[in-house]
Amino acid sequence: MNSLVIDMTHGGVKIAVSLAKKDETVYAYDIYNTLKSVDKKMLAVYNVKIIDLDYLKNLNGNLRVIYPVHLPLTKRDIEKYNPSLNYTFLTHHEIIKELLKNWGNDIPKIEVTGVKGKTSCVFMLKEILIDKNPLILSSLGALLYENGVKKTLKQNISITPANIKETIDLAYKIANPVCEIAAGKCDSQNLKKYGCAIFESSLGASGIGDVGLLTNIVENYPIAKNKRTASEAKSQIFNCSIVAIQKETLDEFYKNIEHKKINTFSLNNNADVTVKNIEYDLDKTLFDISYNNIITANGEVISGEFKVETFAPGKHHVKNVLGVIATCLSLNIPKEKIIKGLANYKGIKGRTNKKIIENSTIIEEINPGINTKAIEESINMIRNLDDYYIAIGGDYGITCEEIDESKVSTYLDTLDYNIILTGEVGEGILKKMNKPVKYSKNFQDVYKQAIHNNKNLLLIYRSDYRKLNKR
Template sequence: MKVLVVDTTHGGAILASEFSKKQDFEVFAWDIYHTLPCEVKSSLKSQKIQLVDETFFDDFTQGKLSSSFKNDELMVVAPIHCNLPHPIHMTHHQAVHYFMKDRISVPVIEVTGVKGKTSVVAMLKEIYREKTPLILSSLGVEVVADDEEINLQRNISITPASIITAWELAEELSTAENYNIGICIFESSLGGTGLADVGVITNIAEDYSICQGKSCASKAKKQMFQSEIVVCDYDSCQKIYSKDSDFHTLNQKTNTYSVEKKSNVFAFKSNVFAFNINYGLFETSFQVRVRDLKTIHGKIINTSFECSTFAPAEHHLENALSAVCSSLSMGTPIKTIIRGLKSFKGLPGRTSIKNNYLSGENRKVRVIEEINPGINVTAVKKAVNMIKEYENPALVMGGSYGVTCEEIDENSLSDFLNGMDNEILIILTGELGKSMMGKMKDGVLYHSQIDSAVDMAGKCGAKNILLIFRSNYSDLGRR
């Protein structure tokens, strides 16, 4: 059979290589974004994989590129977000399931969503530290063994094909060090592979478009419902997925979670919800109530308990509830969940707190960092509403373009910031900040350098500074 793997940028090179190892496959790879390094091209060619371009389809009639195919026809494998003028027979997520369903023999938790994926994975890592977990996230691939965090690869994407890379790295480590992986926790973009015992959709905070406007994030992430049990925030489940014709079937294997608040009178309808919440900058305590939660072992859980963790604002608490709901769905003991969350102290590169000395002064300011390549307007609003509650607050906001496929809505963001009415000092920075300056009211400051912008906020009298920066954390390593 001929198989065309589209998009070598987002994991297609890995998938093409896997197909080439199978008998009876003639493999073609299309570098649709023209980003394939020369060494990867050479490697693919050495595996007898043929590199093609868009003219490749000219050799096939439209009739042969149908939704079903015979053994002598072409199977097209492409990302779910790829906009092709031809049918896609298998997504990259489905291809990973095809290759890995018989290779991974331990429990799997797979996490997708618009916001909070990396933070939820980090919390799950703390909960499952004693099980020698294999972790794939936007921060890299690592294994926790004997309480030691072993980094296997940094700067890896969360495209589904990276699951193959992560597992192979873990196999090499297990052979060399005699470690036995006990559980896999995978962060995955735009959906799930179907490998998961528990698949997690953290939220659909903003349902951005994909496929050049022909589809949206929520449809792609619906792939996660191929998991044995699905965990999803209550609002997304009700507002988006409850409208699907097959929702009754999906709902039977779905556990939801939510935070009790005045604006959400239906929070009690979720399977897991938090109440009696006491927010703190370094630790937040809360009660958890569990109602009719389904586990992968077929049990139903009804209980309540108290937790505390690093969750200075509501959206951080929602991430914690996602981890709680996921762990309960796996059948994990409550005391293990409580202990794991207690040990979570924030995540460098997502949300963490630092005390910075001002340059030339023996005075500290508190900096709450929100550094995230996919930060969007919804997340900004939640974070700003948090910092407003603290003494002498300031916002340092900026970042870069092109760090994710989803860019930020500058007009909506500037409207929100302009509506603050001097409640908070605002300093913009980076190329994003420079672009926004023309949309801002008088009184907003700008500095091109991020550290200087934070320093400026402190010297203007701020004691609690919220730094929101669209970037990969590794790109700021020289700060």
């Protein structure tokens, strides 16, 4: 089998090497010219030839092209370099499913994608499944929990599909250390220290999940240089055995999808998992859950009710909780375990969390994908806004979606609150606003202002994945 792996920036090296280890003939196309010297050496060790697409004219027969879903080239763009080849196209997600086809059959596996709320959902699921020593890939790192204790396998790691396999391989090395195998302390069988796996992915899912959770498509942003959209990429979630999806997202983007096991959730009463009697609070929000005709992994169809108390200060947080509950019910996780896990969830440091500094309450909403809707929902969760500074800003990074400064500035112009813009994102918004607002270059100075003036602070900050101290 001849394979061409495109894009060495977003996991292509891992995929190319994995295929080469199976004695395949593998070519690599570094479309963004970001290949590091150490990765070039790694590819050379496994006889992976780095090529440009012009090289395809030298090939004949079959060629499998493995590409990221956000590739700014069409299949026709690639085929024109050698029209005589017999092409097969697979996404990075699809090849990861193939590479892992014999892995994880004895454990529950969850894949999480969506535009907003992915990481929060992963860590709610972690709390619920903590007794199973979960293996996790998230935007906060590759992690393994043993008896409730976190082990960081790799911190600076992206949520590309290739890093699902990287996370699994890292966990394998911990369970099967070469030195202990050589010393006879353990054998070289595929030992595991985890009893479940939770994988976050930015643009879809590989399909290895027993349940795939699609949190939402609150913004259907363009990808692949406007050739495709987020909803198209994330439709790969339907390759999972069961899909938990927001009802509004299903109706708007995927109404023609055929899948036998879909469980929906919504704040409204037209879904499989719904909610009522919500009592919002910045510490613990209480509400009643009702679920009807949930299709489960073991073939049951279940219905019931229970009460939840968890950290969910805004509507968007409650939606995330509903997605997590739909996922857990799909896996036949007892409701008592769901209730206990959600009660233990306190938010995520570096995402949504609350803290007290001196006399000031600080609410942090930190996310690489902040947009106008997210800003609006964050502001709406605060009751006494006159007591708050609202700081908005952040960094421009390497996510697929960029913030619409004009749209945000138009929205902020309608508000009559104490707004402070900060960072490079805040500076961009400031230039487009009509009303005067304060600006602080360093977001840390906003904390100082709030504390000094005995004000509370809502910080809505777009973080760059590369700046780990703000994650």
